[in-house]
Amino acid sequence: MLKGFKDFIMKGNVVDLAVAVVIGGAFSLVIKALVENVLMPLISALVGSPNFDDFAKVTINGNDILFGILLTQIVNFLLVAAAIYFCVVLPMNKMIERRNARLGITEEDEADQQIALLTEIRDALKTRN
Numbered sequence: 001m002l003k004g005f006k007d008f009i010m011k012g013n014v015v016d017l018a019v020a021v022v023i024g025g026a027f028s029l030v031i032k033a034l035v036e037n038v039l040m041p042l043i044s045a046l047v048g049s050p051n052f053d054d055f056a057k058v059t060i061n062g063n064d065i066l067f068g069i070l071l072t073q074i075v076n077f078l079l080v081a082a083a084i085y086f087c088v089v090l091p092m093n094k095m096i097e098r099r100n101a102r103l104g105i106t107e108e109d110e111a112d113q114q115i116a117l118l119t120e121i122r123d124a125l126k127t128r129n
Contacts, residue, residue, distance in 0.1 A: 034087070035079045043075070 008014065044050040052075065055068035100106070 031080055031083050031087075034083050035076060039079045039083070040076075 040050055052068040052071040053066065055071060057068060058065040
């Protein structure tokens with residue numbers, strides 16, 4: 001029973017997933033700090049308020065409908081998405097492009113390699129049956 005558990009834990013995908021969760025948690029703190037301490041204060045300086053919570057507040061029969069809180073969360077989401085795109089995705093894509101240019105790999109080559117690999121897998125499966 002313990003051997004099976006050890007085999008399960010030591011599988012590559014379980015360890016990779018655990019590392020990804022830990023790195024993701026740490027990275028989310030960096031993005032949160034960027035949004036809360038850099039981007040939102042910039043918006044606050046432009047708009048005059050650190051959030052939009054009191055914007056479009058409607059009271060009906062004594063019940064507050066707070067559209068501003070929704071707007072604040074939408075802006076926060078867009079800021080987080082922009083921070084991830086401009087700080088992670090875009091630089092990573094540029095690094096991959098530079099690496100591929102240095103190695104002489106074109107997008108067609110990458111696609112051809114994937115097609116060739118899939119063709120080999122298909123052929124291997126045909127011969128097994």
